[in-house]
Amino acid sequence: MIVNILDEGHPENRMFLKLYDRRFSERLRDTFRTNPWTKDFEKEYINAVKTGAIREFLDKLHPIHSFEREAEEDWNDGEVEAFLCDQVRQIFDAETAVYDRLRDIQGEMVPRLIARVKLAISLPDDGNSSSHDHITPVTRDEVAEQLDIKGVLLQYIDGFILSQMTVRxxxxxxxxxxxxxxxxxxxxxxxxxxxxxxxxxxxLIRPDGYGSYQVLMIDLGHARLRRQNESDHAWYNAKLAQGEDIAVGGAMRKRLAKYEGFELRFEVSERYRKLVGLNDDE
Incomplete structure (x- = not known):
């Protein structure tokens, strides 16, 4: 979402607002095969937030690795929404952590992270929420944590995505x-x-108007930092298995192969194969 900052003293009034909102995240819902958001789903979720049932659900979800797999089919609509909320929070945390790590190349190879933001959602007081005697009422901070929508303000890049390169x-x-x-x-x-x-x-590809282009990576919510205790061997194998350069160079070489007279030159990096200790024929 492109937004304008109403501050004459701000050097960049036009920015990109990215909200991590489970309700309208079609990709997330498709990934977990959940139904599109409805107002009825939201009512059930809000009611569960009020009673503290969501806190109880998340307390089970996080420490018990098998809980999601074993109990998923029995979740009600409110619990499904809570799970999706937890997922988008993890994406927010991952993406902002990566942006922080990439501070030295922000504005050059990734957009600049300008600010973390929050869209406050008020808890409706309709007087109809149920309660459970065995659940302690939630605090205001807990309600905010489960309802507020986190987001980021990013540098606005006027350009096109790499997959549109052939027509742009x-x-x-x-x-x-x-x-x-x-x-x-x-x-x-x-x-x-x-x-x-x-x-x-x-x-994102940004033309400079003089025949050159700046290329920036976007959407870092599914990236992660190397874990503190992750061994060199484990890290090198993870990088090798992911094949990030192939996902770009290899994919574009395949796409561009249909254009007669053009052949994209791309060589897969051997860096992690060598670090893992694999030979060329393995």
């Missing part, structure tokens, strides 16, 4: 644009980040 940029620039995208993947990885959602749709 001349053929003579395709190679250099893809090369930049692969270089961004490597730069992000060099900062101990593993991105599980890399592809042509995750890169």
């Amino acid at each position: 940029a001349p053929r003579s620039d395709w190679q250099s644009i893809v090369d930049q995208a692969v270089a961004v993947v490597h730069a992000v990885g060099d900062r101990d980040i593993l991105n599980e959602d890399v592809g042509p749709e995750n890169f």
